[in-house]
Amino acid sequence: MTRELIMDESIMDGLTSGIDPDTASADVDLAAFARNLHRIRDHVGVPIMVVVKAEAYGHGMINCARVAREAGAEWLGAATPTEALRVRAAGDQGPLLCWLYGPDEDLEAPVAADIDVAAHHADQLSQLVAAAGAVQRTARVHLKIDTGLSRNGASYADWETLCALAAEAEETGAIRVAGIWSHFASADEPGDPSIARQQKVFADALAVAERHGLRPDVRHLANSAAAITLPEARYDLVRMGIASYGIEPAPGLARDAGLELEPVMTLRARLAAVKRIAKGDGVSYGHTWIADRDTVLGLVPLGYGDGIPVHASNSAEVLVGGRTVPIRGRVCMDQFMIDLGPGASAQVGDEVVVFGPGPGPTAQDWALACGTIGYEIVTRIGVRVPRNYRRGGA
Ligand SMILES: Cc1ncc(COP(=O)(O)O)c(C=O)c1O
Known part of the structure; x- marks a missing residue:
């Protein structure tokens, strides 16, 4: 399956991203977005308004607006x-x-x-x-x-x-x-x-x-x-925001109504550091987590300056090498630490899926971990994070 990758490093007028897209990015699957809209249109049977405010809930307003029209949004x-x-x-x-x-x-x-x-x-x-x-x-x-x-x-x-x-x-x-x-x-x-x-x-x-x-x-x-x-x-007419972006308005609500949605955004990064720590070592500001055993930490180069909630500290999880692992210590402005576990073989440069369509944590999982709503998890992803727009594919 080939996919065309469109890089867009400036989602907002006058503001540009500040992270190399190889290091971290929000991948926006416009094909999944279009599929959601087609399914929604079939489900509701009336014209739809696709709500693209707030940078299309963080996905990028202009590209989402274009694809929404192509998908038939009235x-x-x-x-x-x-x-x-x-x-x-x-x-x-x-x-x-x-x-x-x-x-x-x-x-x-x-x-x-x-x-x-x-x-x-x-x-x-x-x-x-x-x-x-x-x-x-x-x-x-x-x-x-x-x-x-x-x-x-x-x-x-x-x-x-x-x-x-x-x-x-x-x-x-x-x-x-x-x-x-x-x-x-x-x-x-x-x-x-x-x-x-x-x-x-x-x-x-x-x-x-x-x-x-x-x-x-x-x-x-x-x-x-x-x-x-x-x-x-x-x-x-119905005004469709969150469902267009593939996020359930409330857990299971669309699925129970027979509407299958695909999360559109995948937030990913590559490990910027991997290090061993000993039992008893404190992690990140305030040492809010103390290692209860020798273990291996990974550094994810995204932080609250990018929209990662501080409430994710010691609560949310990410996917690395097919394994779900926890955030440990306080989320910082530009980075956070994850516990890869004792003896982990992860390397600098390994791919981390912060949240996405699964397998691994979804925006909805992050919302539950942070005591908020899926809307906020995707919308708050900031301008520093480059968006990669994918079209085509299945
Ligand atoms: C006035 C109005 N209509 C529609 C929507 C879309 O709501 P939802 O994302 O729940 O579909 C919003 C979003 O908050 C809104 O403010």
């Missing part, structure tokens, strides 16, 4: 207008939504670039009306109702007024209400009572909007977990 989703403009600058022309911005941000550029923008309250609607006037375009707006997450979105008490204002602005041609949407709090916990409550509020909010004459092209509520488990929450 929509892309970014958090910020700046991210969305970068997607446009890379040549993307399809439906694209962004939803998080401050009161003084320039919305003229996204409106002029045909980027759909969310509005959560009346001031944002005014910001968008002004931007539309300035660039002589109709702003495509997605009105957000807060159905119970208590994060962004109009609360139900303010929804009627927001709909009325939006209907007025639509009449003038300044905006078009292209979408109405919301976001779940606990869709990754199937059966949680908040899910049904939020669905009810969303349905009520849609009825209010309709009474005000709003006819959105797309109504969208579901993130990965809801899209996978709740057919009635799919509406016209």
Whole structure:
């Protein structure tokens, strides 16, 4: 099986990686990403928005955006207008939504670039009306109702007024209400009572909007977990983030629903040092681990400066030479130590899989070891780590 390897050492504008890709890299399997999207599309049966915010959850926004379109993603989703403009600058022309911005941000550029923008309250609607006037375009707006997450979105008490204002602005041609949407709090916990409550509020909010004459092209509520488990929450579009990258929204959730996902990112490195230590020796800052026997340590050249959580100290594991071995001592800024075991024959330069699709630890395993979520494990992998993009192959 031959694979084409594309090196991309600068995943973010103006920032470049700072590690030789031979020494450590995050390998991003774009073919696996595309396969996930095809399977997701088959599973949900409605158009999908692939969420590429935060550098596509650490995988690299521009390459993931391109492959998502090739795989048939009808929509892309970014958090910020700046991210969305970068997607446009890379040549993307399809439906694209962004939803998080401050009161003084320039919305003229996204409106002029045909980027759909969310509005959560009346001031944002005014910001968008002004931007539309300035660039002589109709702003495509997605009105957000807060159905119970208590994060962004109009609360139900303010929804009627927001709909009325939006209907007025639509009449003038300044905006078009292209979408109405919301976001779940606990869709990754199937059966949680908040899910049904939020669905009810969303349905009520849609009825209010309709009474005000709003006819959105797309109504969208579901993130990965809801899209996978709740057919009635799919509406016209589902917003797929974590599942696209092959990570379960919660352990086993997709698999139990009959959806097979392949982790897209493999974080790997080569051992930079191997050394023998004696029973009683302390390891790394603070000596938080004391060897209970003579053993062999390996040095992995990645640290919290690269997004390796300090919480992985003495808890997470990695794969070396087909064996799973533990991190010992505190994770440092640039490196961490692993216990290769007494008599280990590992050599400097041996390959270490920090996490990947398996065999060996996955991002989900790391999340459990660090008391966090798989989302954070991949998203926090920093710019210093070069991304190797793989396409082709099986
Ligand atoms: C508004 C919104 N929609 C959709 C998503 C995608 O969620 P998930 O990664 O769980 O699919 C996110 C991500 O946090 C989000 O903030």
